[in-house]
Structures are given as structure tokens and as C-alpha cells.
Amino acid sequence: MSYVSPGKEYSRDSRYVTTRITAEGRDGYPAEPGRYRLVVSRACPWASRAVIVRRLLGLEQALPMAVAGPVHDEHSWTFGLDPGGRDPVLGIERLEEAYLALDPGYDRGITVPAIVDVTSGKVVTNDFPQLTLDLSLEWAPHHRAGAPALYPPALRPQIDAVNEVVYRDVNNGVYRAGFAGSQEAYTDAYERLFARLDWLSARLAGSRYLVGDTVTEADVRLFTTLVRFDAVYHGHFKCNRHKLSEMPVLWAYARDLFQTPGFGDTVDFDHIRRHYYLVHSDINPTGIVPEGPDLSGWTAPHGRTALGGRPFGDGSPPGPVAPEEAVPAGHTPLGA
Known part of the structure; x- marks a missing residue:
């Protein structure tokens, strides 16, 4: 895979899926325990933010997590850590499948963290800066007792x-x-x-x-x-x-x-x-x-x-x- 553009500065593709999961579900996705799956890789610093915030807030049961392997190819992160190479809940081998379920013509980054709607198999959001803030604010009713205020x-x-x-x-x-x-x-x-x-x-x-x-x-x-x-x-x-x-x-x-x-x-x-x-x-x-x-x-x-x-x-x-x-x-x- 190539990330370097000779003669140019590095430019991150920031065209994220910006649908939000909110308490009232204004984008059609309410914060419901068990409805979604947080897909991460422990290798990725952006995904690691979500892993840490989820744990600090005690959202492990409300928002189950899928861990992709540490490497990927030009197509996608894969679930090689799971038996049979498939996520046991989503039933997919590559995260790419959840992005294509959202949009068959999807041409942006297949990135983690991503939250997938389990029923439809579609990515809801991969907007990592907003995602962790929403875990603090929109998922507040589902925090553990004693959860810290990360965004007071x-x-x-x-x-x-x-x-x-x-x-x-x-x-x-x-x-x-x-x-x-x-x-x-x-x-x-x-x-x-x-x-x-x-x-x-x-x-x-x-x-x-x-x-x-x-x-x-x-x-x-x-x-x-x-x-x-x-x-x-x-x-x-x-x-x-x-x-x-x-x-x-x-x-x-x-x-x-x-x-x-x-x-x-x-x-x-x-x-x-x-x-x-x-x-x-x-x-x-x-x-x-x-x-x-x-x-x-x-x-x-x-x-x-x-x-x-x-x-x-x-x-x-x-x-x-x-x-x-x-x-x-x-x-x-x-x-x-």
C-alpha cells in the first residue's frame, strides 16, 4: 500500500460518515444497548481513543466491540483474529463489507473506529473525533456508576x-x-x-x-x-x-x-x-x-x-x- 505522494505534503482523507448515534435518535440511530458493534483495531491510534473511552465509561455491555487484526490490505481491515476469519456477530470477513452495505459505491476510507448497526450490517459512523464525544454525552444513560466526566x-x-x-x-x-x-x-x-x-x-x-x-x-x-x-x-x-x-x-x-x-x-x-x-x-x-x-x-x-x-x-x-x-x-x- 502507498501513503506517500512524492513531492507533496501528506493529506489525510477526512471525508467521514458523519451520521450520529444520539440519545433521541435524530439521525435515525438512537443510543440503544446491544444494537451496534464498535469495530476497532488496537493498532490504530484513532480507534484506540474509542476503546479507552468505552472502557472508562463502562459501555462494554451496551456497545459490544469487534477487534480487527493489526494489518490490512488495499481493501480493508479483516477479522483474522476470530474463528474462521469472520466477526461472529456481523458475519463478515472484511470491514469493507459493512461500508458497501451502507453505500455500494462507497469510495472513501475503510477506517476504524467504525460503529456498525448489527441488524442492517451497515456502518453508521466512522467520524472518530465526534464518536468519542458522543460516547460521553449521548450514551450517558448507559454509563457505569462512577463513570468519569471526560467532557465536562x-x-x-x-x-x-x-x-x-x-x-x-x-x-x-x-x-x-x-x-x-x-x-x-x-x-x-x-x-x-x-x-x-x-x-x-x-x-x-x-x-x-x-x-x-x-x-x-x-x-x-x-x-x-x-x-x-x-x-x-x-x-x-x-x-x-x-x-x-x-x-x-x-x-x-x-x-x-x-x-x-x-x-x-x-x-x-x-x-x-x-x-x-x-x-x-x-x-x-x-x-x-x-x-x-x-x-x-x-x-x-x-x-x-x-x-x-x-x-x-x-x-x-x-x-x-x-x-x-x-x-x-x-x-x-x-x-x-
């Missing part, structure tokens, strides 16, 4: 402002560097990325979380990039001024979140490495997957509790991961 009204303007610059310079910035088609495009992305990481380091030096004194949507969105940084972005995407583990504030912040229930227990480093190094054949034509980095540092003390804050505010941590959703042993330093 008083902090939304600040959260939105932080999310905007983090997406532009960091979340998407690593891709702009990795898939740059010219030296100039790469240098611009590289400089903007590390300038923003410096800005984040300064912001987090005296604050445990990005906005307020609890975990919010902003922390979820930054975490999914940071947790992939040393494993793939530093080398594979040439984001190599420093490793995350060489940026003291951000490294401690990332470890703090990783050790918070709902974050690290969703991360599959094996899937992350295999996805980036196998799928992006234009920038890694040999298909060699690195063995490193050493993951043991993720469970080292972080020292961030001295800054105060309570990760779940007046709520509580999520319970243990259901066995069927646990990251395999050896794919994570947690309990390995």
Missing part, C-alpha cells in the same frame, strides 16, 4: 482548544512527518511536532492533566499518540529529535496515564508494531518488524501524584478487563 461542560472550550492544536501538530503531525513526500514537507512537520511537544511539556510540568485536575477527552487523545511514539513514530516516521523516554515531563505523564485503569490495559504493542511496519510498505519495503523498544519502563514509578489531581474526579476506576477483551500476555508490560 465548564471545561469544553479549553478541551476543544487543546484538542485542536494537538491534533494538528501531534496526532496528525507524526503522519505528516512519516508520509511527507519532500524534504520541505517533512521538515515543516518535524519542527511543528517538536515545538508542540515542548509546549505540552511546559503545560504539564506543573499540572497532572492537560485540562483541569482529572482525566478528560484531551488526555485520551494525546495518550494514543504518545504511547506509540518510541515504538513506531520515532524511527518509522523519522520523528527522531528525542524519544518519548528522553522527554522527562511527557514520559512521566504518559506512564501515569498508562498505569491508570482504562488506558494501558487497552494497549497492544505487538499489534502496533506489526501494523505500522508491515502495512506501510512504501516506507518499510523489507517488512522487517523491530523487536524493540524495551517496554519495561512503562510500569516504572512516574512521580506525578505529587502534582495533585484525581484521575476519575468524583467517580471511580473501571473494573477489571473482561477476559475476552484482555490484551494477550506478551503484548503488554502489564502483568507480563
Whole structure:
């Protein structure tokens, strides 16, 4: 598969399916427990946001999850992790089938996360920025007792402002560097990325979380990039001024979140490495997957509790991961 356009900047296809699942069902899709299936890959940072938010809010029973394998071809993500290579609920081998059920002429990205209506087999939405906000707001009646407020009204303007610059310079910035088609495009992305990481380091030096004194949507969105940084972005995407583990504030912040229930227990480093190094054949034509980095540092003390804050505010941590959703042993330093 090819992602690099020689001589050009990387441009993400943002033509998403923007139908929304809402409490009142104004687009025809009410938030009903058991009606939908959240399709993700643990390799994908955008899908990982939804996995984390779903777990923090306790929506595992209301919104069941399908996990695609870590690699895909030009057609689609596949369900090779399931017996027979088919999702046991949707009955499909490729996520592409759910997009074509929505529109036989669908010509946009076959992306995760995607929410599929189980009855019709059609994708309802893959609009990942809105999806996690709707899990917080529209699915609120189905949250677990003690679910944290990830998008509290008083902090939304600040959260939105932080999310905007983090997406532009960091979340998407690593891709702009990795898939740059010219030296100039790469240098611009590289400089903007590390300038923003410096800005984040300064912001987090005296604050445990990005906005307020609890975990919010902003922390979820930054975490999914940071947790992939040393494993793939530093080398594979040439984001190599420093490793995350060489940026003291951000490294401690990332470890703090990783050790918070709902974050690290969703991360599959094996899937992350295999996805980036196998799928992006234009920038890694040999298909060699690195063995490193050493993951043991993720469970080292972080020292961030001295800054105060309570990760779940007046709520509580999520319970243990259901066995069927646990990251395999050896794919994570947690309990390995």
C-alpha cells in the first residue's frame, strides 16, 4: 500500500460518515444497548481513543466491540483474529463489507473506529473525533456508576482548544512527518511536532492533566499518540529529535496515564508494531518488524501524584478487563 505522494505534503482523507448515534435518535440511530458493534483495531491510534473511552465509561455491555487484526490490505481491515476469519456477530470477513452495505459505491476510507448497526450490517459512523464525544454525552444513560466526566461542560472550550492544536501538530503531525513526500514537507512537520511537544511539556510540568485536575477527552487523545511514539513514530516516521523516554515531563505523564485503569490495559504493542511496519510498505519495503523498544519502563514509578489531581474526579476506576477483551500476555508490560 502507498501513503506517500512524492513531492507533496501528506493529506489525510477526512471525508467521514458523519451520521450520529444520539440519545433521541435524530439521525435515525438512537443510543440503544446491544444494537451496534464498535469495530476497532488496537493498532490504530484513532480507534484506540474509542476503546479507552468505552472502557472508562463502562459501555462494554451496551456497545459490544469487534477487534480487527493489526494489518490490512488495499481493501480493508479483516477479522483474522476470530474463528474462521469472520466477526461472529456481523458475519463478515472484511470491514469493507459493512461500508458497501451502507453505500455500494462507497469510495472513501475503510477506517476504524467504525460503529456498525448489527441488524442492517451497515456502518453508521466512522467520524472518530465526534464518536468519542458522543460516547460521553449521548450514551450517558448507559454509563457505569462512577463513570468519569471526560467532557465536562465548564471545561469544553479549553478541551476543544487543546484538542485542536494537538491534533494538528501531534496526532496528525507524526503522519505528516512519516508520509511527507519532500524534504520541505517533512521538515515543516518535524519542527511543528517538536515545538508542540515542548509546549505540552511546559503545560504539564506543573499540572497532572492537560485540562483541569482529572482525566478528560484531551488526555485520551494525546495518550494514543504518545504511547506509540518510541515504538513506531520515532524511527518509522523519522520523528527522531528525542524519544518519548528522553522527554522527562511527557514520559512521566504518559506512564501515569498508562498505569491508570482504562488506558494501558487497552494497549497492544505487538499489534502496533506489526501494523505500522508491515502495512506501510512504501516506507518499510523489507517488512522487517523491530523487536524493540524495551517496554519495561512503562510500569516504572512516574512521580506525578505529587502534582495533585484525581484521575476519575468524583467517580471511580473501571473494573477489571473482561477476559475476552484482555490484551494477550506478551503484548503488554502489564502483568507480563
